[in-house]
Amino acid sequence: MSLDHVTLKPHDRLARALAPELAGVDALIRERMASDHAPRIPEVTAHLIEAGxxxxxxxxxIAAAKLCGYEGAHHLRLATTVEFIHTATLLHDDVVDDSEQRRGRPTANLLWDNTSSVLVGDYLFARAFQLMVECESLQVLDILSNAAATIAEGEVLQLTTLRNLSTDEATYERVIRGKTAALFSAxxxxxxxxxxxxxxxxAALHRYGDALGMAFxxxxxxxDYGGAGDGIGKNLGDDFREGKPTLPLIRALARADDAERAFWTRVIAKRDQRxxxxxxxxxxxxxTGALExxxxxxxxxxxxxxxxxHSLPDDPLREMLDDLAGYVVERVI
Amino acid sequence: MSLDHVTLKPHDRLARALAPELAGVDALIRERMASDHAPRIPEVTAHLIEAGxxxxxxxxxIAAAKLCGYEGAHHLRLATTVEFIHTATLLHDDVVDDSEQRRGRPTANLLWDNTSSVLVGDYLFARAFQLMVECESLQVLDILSNAAATIAEGEVLQLTTLRNLSTDEATYERVIRGKTAALFSAxxxxxxxxxxxxxxxxAALHRYGDALGMAFxxxxxxxDYGGAGDGIGKNLGDDFREGKPTLPLIRALARADDAERAFWTRVIAKRDQRxxxxxxxxxxxxxTGALExxxxxxxxxxxxxxxxxHSLPDDPLREMLDDLAGYVVERVI
Structure with missing residues (x-):
């Protein structure tokens, strides 16, 4: 274990600690992704779900449920639900962003078409919905339905911020809460x-998920403005090319001189990029220190x-979640 | 009432009988469609939801709930849920079909873009999901989550039947159950x-909704092969142009001679249309009698x-539902 601590990244240690449960999730994913009548569904999703x-x-x-002493099987259904929602939003994002690469592979909408991305995404949302209903907890359904609305609202909000240099930090936070943190906290x-x-x-575990997602x-x-394209399977400068006002850009704009402002107006607002x-x-x-x-x-x-x-009981899983939070930012140190 | 019977179409009589409840649904639609942060959402949906x-x-x-003696307010939430799901699928269909007109107006994806259609559709699904959770009935959530899966699976299945002349009637039935009947019966x-x-x-009301949807x-x-384009706000020959194997085409193929088969192969399978x-x-x-x-x-x-x-109690609402079923086919007599 102490050797693991040195050699394995936090999410790999977590994956090792939760291996039996993750095997259960993989089995559920395969089972629920299947469709007797529409074989294109597993074809499209396998591409994403098996893509590492x-x-x-x-x-x-799973970690949250186990930290709270859970011993049933519903947490596997919820874990699968969450992965299906995540995959569905990736499929719909691929249409949206017209992106050509996702996790280092061609996106579904190039391999297939926009149509399949939209409809198979809808299918995964529906399957996620069925899985959570099976858990028979109205409180869980309330949490996940609110998360779904926050996610969709954030995505639409992001659309309206594209090329918009007056986007403020409060709006940016709402966008990324929808894009990432809402599903982490749910x-x-x-x-x-x-x-x-x-x-x-x-409440503590909600707060942890939300803050982890925001940091992430x-x-x-x-x-997008400084990492190595290889390491994260995402192309350097994607947000720049799409004219997305992300935090580094918003901070840079706040301290821009006239020449810099003219530059940002040309490349982001007018999307005239050379x-x-x-x-x-x-x-x-x-x-300007905007990245820092x-x-x-x-x-x-x-x-x-x-x-x-802090308020959670001392537990190896708690330690792993703590390390995971630290690791999220280590990526950029 | 007897004069209404002569002059009003069945759905208009139903709308008159359910006017207070429909006003409640309209209020809920406006309330839940709103978004403080993303004004594009009501812009896009108003276009569809107000479009007559x-x-x-x-x-x-509402009619089903009232026929069963319901006196609460959850049926308005469910009615709004169902309309939101319907509108969301229309938005996603517009992306899918690359259609240029819906209900006689330009589709959302031409007025806005594919991106808005996808994301605002997702938002409506999420709002529908929140509304049904508020009804606090796991049985209702089970019905609607299964319907959502049937709808999405039917849409994907339809994709795989495009231009496919070997599509059989069982497959066609699954497609149209997903496309229309599943939401009617839910x-x-x-x-x-x-x-x-x-x-x-x-069970009787489920059967009624399913059969009405299939007929519809x-x-x-x-x-698509014989109505007046004006009357239904849909262009004559849309399915033909997209190469959709619908029931008239499937029946015609079953009785086609060599020349006819060659024709269908060219125009549908190869989509070489002149x-x-x-x-x-x-x-x-x-x-060939395929239409008949x-x-x-x-x-x-x-x-x-x-x-x-038949098994339902005698009631003016039951009579209106009966007339409504008859009227669905009167459109083509």
């Missing part, structure tokens, strides 16, 4: 609720996530 | 369940729908 996703969200649900919170945990523990997305947005513009953008973000300031915000969220764990 | 839809599905839910069944109706009445969709597919092909297709469908045979199948479903109503 880290099963991060299912692990959050994952941990529903795990606690299905275990029958007391309210304060449910800020780091993702940060890496060779060398991405490199120039990265140079501004570094020089975004990294600091991610670290603040990590601190919030870790603090939320 | 007949509120047929909400009326089915509408009537959930209305009965929320009213606490006994099982046999729940067969008629729609029939009109001026005059639609007119020639319509001529074959009429001459499809109309007969719709009439059979209407008979099934009406029979399902």
């Amino acid at each position: 996703g880290k099963r991060l969200r299912p692990m959050l649900t 994952a941990t919170q529903s795990g606690a609720v299905i275990a029958g945990a007391p309210e304060d523990r449910v 997305q800020i780091v993702d947005d940060f890496l 060779p060398g513009d991405l490199e120039h953008a990265m140079e501004i973000l570094r020089r 300031s975004a990294r600091q915000s991610a670290l603040d969220w990590v601190a919030t996530a870790r603090e939320a764990l | 839809g007949k509120r047929l599905r909400p009326m089915l839910t 509408a009537t069944q959930s209305g009965a369940v929320i009213a606490g109706a006994p099982e046999d009445r729940v 969709q067969i008629v729609d597919d029939f009109l 001026p005059g092909d639609l007119e020639h297709a319509m001529e074959i469908l009429r001459r 045979s499809a109309r007969q199948s719709a009439l059979d479903w209407v008979a099934t729908a009406r029979e399902a109503l």
Whole structure:
């Protein structure tokens, strides 16, 4: 275990600790993704679900339930629910972003078409919905239906911020809460609720998931301007090319001089982008401290996530969740 | 009332009888469609929801609940749920079909873009999901989650039948059950369940909704080859152009001679369509009796729908549902 601690990344240690449950989730995924009548469904989803996703969200649900002493089987259904919702949003995002690559593979909408991405995404949402109904907890259904609305609202809100240089930080936070944190917090919170945990523990695990998700997305947005394209299976400069006002850009705009403002207006608001513009953008973000300031915000969220764990009982799983929060930002140190 | 009977169409009489409840549904639609943060949502949906839809599905839910003696307010939430699901599938269909017109207006994906259609559709699904959770009935959630899966599976199945001349009638039935009948039957069944109706009445109202939906969709597919484009807000020959194997086409293929088979292979399987092909297709469908045979199948479903109503208590609403079933096919007599 101590050797593992040195050599394995936190999510790999979590995956090892939860191996039996994750095997159960994989079995449920295969079973519920199947369709007797529409073989294209498993074809499209297998592409995404087998593509080496880290099963991060299912692990959050299972870890939360186990930390609250759960011994039933509903947490596997909820973990599968959460992975299906995640996969469905990826499918719909592929249509939306016209993106050409996801996790280092061609996206479903290039391999298939927009139509399949939309409809198979809808199918996964419906299957997720069936799975959560099977857990027979109205409180869990309430959590997950609210998360679904927050996710969809955040996605639409993000659309309206594209190329919009007056996007403020409050709007950005709403966007990334919808995009990432809402499902993270629903994952941990529903795990606690299905275990029958007391309210304060449910609230703590919700807070942990929310803060972890916020940190995770800020780091993702940060890496778009500075990470290695290989390491994260996402192309450097994607957000830049789409004109997405992410935190580094919002911070840079707040401290821009006239020349910089003119630059951002051309490349983001007018999306008139030329060779060398991405490199120039990265140079501004570094020089003005905007990137460093975004990294600091991610670290603040990590601190919030870790603090939320304090009230939970001492447990190896709690330690792993704590390490996971730290690791999210280590990616960019 | 007897004058109404002569002058008003069945769904108009139903709308008049359920006017207070429909006003409640309209209020809920406006309230739940709103988004403080993403004003594009009501912009996109208002376009569809205000576009003169007949509120047929909400009326089915309300009528079923009232026929079962319901006096609460949950049936309005379920009726709104059903309308939101319907609207969300229309938005996603617009992406899918690349259709240019819906209910006589430009579709959302031309007025806005594919992206908005996908994401606002997701938002409506999520809002529908929240509304049904508020009804606090696991049985209703079970019905609606199963309907959602049947709908999505039917849509994907339909994709795989495009241009496929070997599509059989069993597959066609699964497609149209997903496309139309599953939501009709979920509408009537959930209305009965929320009213606490006994099982046999729940089953009868499910059967009515299913059969009405099957008849409705067969008629729609029939009109694509023979109705007046104006009357139904849908362009004549849409299915033909997309290469959709609907019932008239499947029946015509079963009795096709070599020349006809060669024609269908060219225009549907290869989608090599030339001026005059639609007119020639319509001529074959009429001459071979394929259209008449499809109309007969719709009439059979209407008979099934009406029979399902027999076990229900005598009530003006039951009479209106009976007339409604008859009217579905009158459109093509």
